[in-house]
Amino acid sequence: MRTTLPLAVAFITGVVFVITFFLNEESAIVGGISKQLLDWLIIIGGFTLLLGVVSILRVSWQSVERRKEDWIYKLITILSVLVMAIPGLLPESWSSLFGRQEGSIYDWLFLNLQAPMMATMFATLAFYIASAAYRAFRARTAEATILLVTATLVMLWRVPMGEAFLNLFSEEIPGLINRYIMGGVNLAVQRGIIIGAALGAAAMSLRIILGIERTYMGKS
Amino acid sequence: MSGIEILQIWIIAFFTLALFSFLYKDNPFYRLAENIFAGLTTGYQVSLIWDTVIIQKLWDPMMGGQWWLFLPGLLGLMMFSRFSPKISWMSRVPLAVVMGITAGIFLTTQLHGFVLPQMQATMNTFVTAKGFADYFLASLIAVGVISTMIYFYFSHEHVGVLGVTAKLGIWFIMISFGAHFGYTVMGRVSLLIGRTQFLIEDWIGTFSYIL
Amino acid sequence: MTIWERFDNMDRRWVYLMVALAVIIPFLVPMKFDISITPEVQSFYDAVDNLPDSCTVMLVFDYYPSTAAECEPMAIVAAHHLFRKDCKIITLSNIPYGGPSMAETVTRAIAKEYDKKYGEDFVNLGFKYGPIAVLKGMGISIESIFPTDNSGTPLAELPMMDSVTNYEQVSFIFEIADNATADYWISIVNAGYGVPMGVGCTAVMAPKFYAFLGANQIVGLLGGMKGAAEYEILIGKPGTAYRGMDVQSMVHFVIIALVIIGNIGFFVTKRRNRKKSA
Numbered sequence: 264m265r266t267t268l269p270l271a272v273a274f275i276t277g278v279v280f281v282i283t284f285f286l287n288e289e290s291a292i293v294g295g296i297s298k299q300l301l302d303w304l305i306i307i308g309g310f311t312l313l314l315g316v317v318s319i320l321r322v323s324w325q326s327v328e329r330r331k332e333d334w335i336y337k338l339i340t341i342l343s344v345l346v347m348a349i350p351g352l353l354p355e356s357w358s359s360l361f362g363r364q365e366g367s368i369y370d371w372l373f374l375n376l377q378a379p380m381m382a383t384m385f386a387t388l389a390f391y392i393a394s395a396a397y398r399a400f401r402a403r404t405a406e407a408t409i410l411l412v413t414a415t416l417v418m419l420w421r422v423p424m425g426e427a428f429l430n431l432f433s434e435e436i437p438g439l440i441n442r443y444i445m446g447g448v449n450l451a452v453q454r455g456i457i458i459g460a461a462l463g464a465a466a467m468s469l470r471i472i473l474g475i476e477r478t479y480m481g482k483s
Numbered sequence: 484m485s486g487i488e489i490l491q492i493w494i495i496a497f498f499t500l501a502l503f504s505f506l507y508k509d510n511p512f513y514r515l516a517e518n519i520f521a522g523l524t525t526g527y528q529v530s531l532i533w534d535t536v537i538i539q540k541l542w543d544p545m546m547g548g549q550w551w552l553f554l555p556g557l558l559g560l561m562m563f564s565r566f567s568p569k570i571s572w573m574s575r576v577p578l579a580v581v582m583g584i585t586a587g588i589f590l591t592t593q594l595h596g597f598v599l600p601q602m603q604a605t606m607n608t609f610v611t612a613k614g615f616a617d618y619f620l621a622s623l624i625a626v627g628v629i630s631t632m633i634y635f636y637f638s639h640e641h642v643g644v645l646g647v648t649a650k651l652g653i654w655f656i657m658i659s660f661g662a663h664f665g666y667t668v669m670g671r672v673s674l675l676i677g678r679t680q681f682l683i684e685d686w687i688g689t690f691s692y693i694l
Numbered sequence: 695m696t697i698w699e700r701f702d703n704m705d706r707r708w709v710y711l712m713v714a715l716a717v718i719i720p721f722l723v724p725m726k727f728d729i730s731i732t733p734e735v736q737s738f739y740d741a742v743d744n745l746p747d748s749c750t751v752m753l754v755f756d757y758y759p760s761t762a763a764e765c766e767p768m769a770i771v772a773a774h775h776l777f778r779k780d781c782k783i784i785t786l787s788n789i790p791y792g793g794p795s796m797a798e799t800v801t802r803a804i805a806k807e808y809d810k811k812y813g814e815d816f817v818n819l820g821f822k823y824g825p826i827a828v829l830k831g832m833g834i835s836i837e838s839i840f841p842t843d844n845s846g847t848p849l850a851e852l853p854m855m856d857s858v859t860n861y862e863q864v865s866f867i868f869e870i871a872d873n874a875t876a877d878y879w880i881s882i883v884n885a886g887y888g889v890p891m892g893v894g895c896t897a898v899m900a901p902k903f904y905a906f907l908g909a910n911q912i913v914g915l916l917g918g919m920k921g922a923a924e925y926e927i928l929i930g931k932p933g934t935a936y937r938g939m940d941v942q943s944m945v946h947f948v949i950i951a952l953v954i955i956g957n958i959g960f961f962v963t964k965r966r967n968r969k970k971s972a
Contacts, residue, residue: 348525414664453901
């Protein structure tokens, strides 16, 4: 029961979508079944996201309760969750500050706190990539030299000042970089990776449908 | 500019600078901003999922007569059994639904959407080629695709012809990764530009109203 | 300690300071270099420009606020281009953070300039969880996946959606992404339903999409801020991406200079060590 039921469910749902791929999706039966199962996927997916939220709150609360190191920050996390979630959950009909529409607390917090903070978090990566390039980008081997030279050429090509610099040597260079490095060698490698990864994903999908791949179920 | 707008900009500037302060070293302002950010991001999801999924896709249709939707609802609730080791096995069923549907869609779309068109394009480049430059490019692509795939083919030892092709694959891959790095620099700098633009144009811009 | 060894042991914070200065200086002293148009952006522009007037286009906001600096200029310029052509715009997002809000802000602001009305000329479907289910499901019926728009109005009450049932009525999809959802749009929607697609993505993702461009799975590609800047120039509305290219130039040159200095130091030190050991 604990193993057979999930395996049977994965098999049936998987086979349904493999079959519907070859049939007319607009027909009542095929379309109806696909539509229902896709709704199921969205609903279960929504719950899994909420599971993640509960998990974060649980772990944070445990730290607060046991007064672990930095518990005060965990308390701030919990309070922030509540400050963002509660006004968003309350109905708009109570106040224009509630709900998720423009002008609500939820919207204000998103635009003025969450979005800029998320952008700042990622903006710091610019500093790290510069530092990493300075420390680790060394022409130690032939392969590393190829990587370094290509990176430098592409960096020059992608910015106007760099392009002007390349044009000093020949106005053909930017076009050649685009055609032979990006649209030639890079395209070929990406294509090789895409084909390989897609074959891998298809094989893994088949293993899941046939019940050979069971790691998603955890330990038995 | 109104007082509220100025306050708003200063709040954003405070958190922006607090997060940037980590570049110097870890400090309480950074930790404060980091945890507020984590909390707000989590809270954002709660309201969004509640409204767009639980209410719009589950509750409203159920109340509208689609009673059978209690099944995915129940399956969704079963995910929470993961918190109790005794009944955590129950979460396997909804997971199996997710895995089964995704696998069913992936099995066909990965082949139909990626493998076939990409293989077809590799061959078509020769068909549509006109002149030496095009044939050279088509050959470059064909050799690159094959050698890259052989490099990632680990089931046989890379010796002999396989070894030479794999070595060629490494060179191709290094060029592509170099190009990737060149692009990545641009991506990371773009994000920094956004924040700098805010600090210089918006935040420092408020000084003229305050002073 | 030689100057090269000093460079080698330089505190990383000096590197950070150099990057910070390279970002700030061009804001104060603009350089204004010419920006050339690459074939992939030109073909994107041509594809949108050749769409029949008043057709329906999906403008997909699949990026997080973290990459808005890179992706939002693409969304803004595309909205200008599409409204100018009187196209009907459907916006949606597969991103659980901010996608619908960003779609709302961008389209509403630009719609005002062209006197376009919500519900008649553009609709924001908002967000639903699970890109695979959403993309596959919209092939059957958009309304089954999005029973209401982002603000809760049933689709049946929006006149624009009367004539749109599924992908069959959509002439073009412009996917702006900073993550793998762009792959799903290509493998599920473009391959499965044949809707022409253009992709605007972060610079980090752009090299991968040359493979799709080469296979004609996408008609054009806007790669990062440079792609957005080129598109801004093509439609004659230089904006934040165009302005950002000065900073990009400066920072790229700083990084190239750092790499060169690092390598000279590496070779000088290596040579000296070899001499010592000999």
